[in-house]
Amino acid sequence: MTETDLLNLTYSNITDARQDMSRLLQERSRHLSLPRSLYNDPLLFRVDMEEVFMKEWLFVGMTCEVPAAGNYITVDIGQNPVLIVRDRDGEVRAFHNVCRHRGSRVCTGAKGKVANITCPYHQWTYDLKGNLIFAGSDMGDDFDKSQFSLKPAHCKTAGGFIYVSLAEGEPPAIDDYLATLATYMEPYDMENAKVAAEVTLEENANWKLVIENNRECYHCSGSHPELLRTLLEWDDTNDPRATPEFLALCESQSAKWDAEGIPHKHAEFGLRNRLVRMPLKEGTAVMTMDGKPACKLNMGRIQNQELGSLRILHLPNSWNHMQSDHAIVFQVIPVSAQKTLVTTKWLVHKDAVEGQDYDVEKLRYVWDQTNKQDRTLAEQNQRGINSLAYQPGPYSKTYEFGVINFLDWYSDAVLKNLPGTAQ
Numbered sequence: 001m002t003e004t005d006l007l008n009l010t011y012s013n014i015t016d017a018r019q020d021m022s023r024l025l026q027e028r029s030r031h032l033s034l035p036r037s038l039y040n041d042p043l044l045f046r047v048d049m050e051e052v053f054m055k056e057w058l059f060v061g062m063t064c065e066v067p068a069a070g071n072y073i074t075v076d077i078g079q080n081p082v083l084i085v086r087d088r089d090g091e092v093r094a095f096h097n098v099c100r101h102r103g104s105r106v107c108t109g110a111k112g113k114v115a116n117i118t119c120p121y122h123q124w125t126y127d128l129k130g131n132l133i134f135a136g137s138d139m140g141d142d143f144d145k146s147q148f149s150l151k152p153a154h155c156k157t158a159g160g161f162i163y164v165s166l167a168e169g170e171p172p173a174i175d176d177y178l179a180t181l182a183t184y185m186e187p188y189d190m191e192n193a194k195v196a197a198e199v200t201l202e203e204n205a206n207w208k209l210v211i212e213n214n215r216e217c218y219h220c221s222g223s224h225p226e227l228l229r230t231l232l233e234w235d236d237t238n239d240p241r242a243t244p245e246f247l248a249l250c251e252s253q254s255a256k257w258d259a260e261g262i263p264h265k266h267a268e269f270g271l272r273n274r275l276v277r278m279p280l281k282e283g284t285a286v287m288t289m290d291g292k293p294a295c296k297l298n299m300g301r302i303q304n305q306e307l308g309s310l311r312i313l314h315l316p317n318s319w320n321h322m323q324s325d326h327a328i329v330f331q332v333i334p335v336s337a338q339k340t341l342v343t344t345k346w347l348v349h350k351d352a353v354e355g356q357d358y359d360v361e362k363l364r365y366v367w368d369q370t371n372k373q374d375r376t377l378a379e380q381n382q383r384g385i386n387s388l389a390y391q392p393g394p395y396s397k398t399y400e401f402g403v404i405n406f407l408d409w410y411s412d413a414v415l416k417n418l419p420g421t422a423q
């Protein structure tokens with residue numbers, strides 16, 4: 001435990017922490033930020049990990065990152081190393097990246113390609129469906145390999161996105177969202193996309209502060225000059241602040257999108273998922289400094305470069321902007337009560353050639369700046385919350401309804417999973 005963790009440790013054991021978390025969430029005011037301990041206490045963070053990140057569906061990567069049989073990526077979800085690999089039938093599968101011999105992490109890199117999955121410790125070898133196929137000759141005649149397959153994790157894909165759940169039983173229902181996601185992503189043909197750039201920022205802030213910051217644009221005018229060259233601050237056509245000019249722009253753009261068969265209408269699945277295509281500022285095509293496309297090739301079957309941005313929200317750990325020439329996906333992975341990893345990937349058509357069809361610096365500039373600005377905001381938010389002076393403050397119902405929605409989702413997700421909530 002770090003020194004900061006010790007300073008913020010309110011609970012002496014996890015049972016007390018779980019009970020108190022349940023009480024804090026049931027008693028919280030929906031229109032106030034959370035009590036301090038929910039943002040910085042290490043044991044309450046452990047409850048977040050156990051009840052949200054070990055049970056809900058998490059965005060872990062894109063199918064084009066595992067384009068062929070044997071391609072894999074890895075991600076650590078809390079203490080749990082996870083391996084995502086494409087098998088020889090083309091299916092993307094997820095496993096606990098933990099050897100069934102003595103528990104070593106099996107695939108040690110962030111990504112790679114293998115014929116089979118071999119543990120570096122004693123070379124136990126698994127096929128791409130996780131079956132143990134080699135354990136040497138030293139395990140004895142009665143050793144039954146079929147009992148030692150890699151443990152699977154729930155894994156589903158749609159529209160190029162890969163979601164994993166570490167739930168031991170049945171994970172939350174997600175198929176309705178995935179069917180809609182596949183429809184909205186069809187124009188992008190994400191199997192034929194590639195990651196052109198990727199960055200992971202380590203942020204000294206609780207994961208909920210990272211998501212809260214993303215769920216409102218109240219802070220945009222004060223912090224994001226690059227983003228606001230193209231982004232319109234309204235969240236949706238039903239945004240209470242929407243002006244008649246904005247609504248007229250939405251209407252004229254959506255008529256063009258309809259003509260091209262580009263899905264754009266608002267769709268939501270509880271508070272967890274939301275999809276909507278929103279126009280960017282008139283005269284701009286994508287989120288670059290000059291608003292012009294960053295890549296000469298459009299994605300998939302797209303013709304019209306002024307597609308605005310298809311915004312896709314997946315709680316608890318992802319938001320995304322799909323544009324005409326490139327897509328930007330974001331993944332949030334908590335590390336500790338006050339440390340969070342935020343990974344951003346920029347994707348383009350797989351045939352686009354760097355330096356010829358796109359310039360990486362131009363492609364990533366706006367969101368690189370925006371991410372750094374957001375990191376500073378989340379970290380300063382955390383530092384203030386750690387102070388004795390902090391007390392939960394009011395969210396604006398007009399500007400911060402997205403934050404309220406996020407915390408309602410979070411609170412419900414934790415409370416439904418917390419056993420003994422009524423104690």
Ligand code: FES
Pocket residue numbers: 099100101102103104119120121122123124
């Ligand atoms: S721990 Fe993997 S082969 Fe021994």
Ligand SMILES: [Fe+2]
Pocket residue numbers: 213214219220224370374
């Ligand atoms: Fe921001």
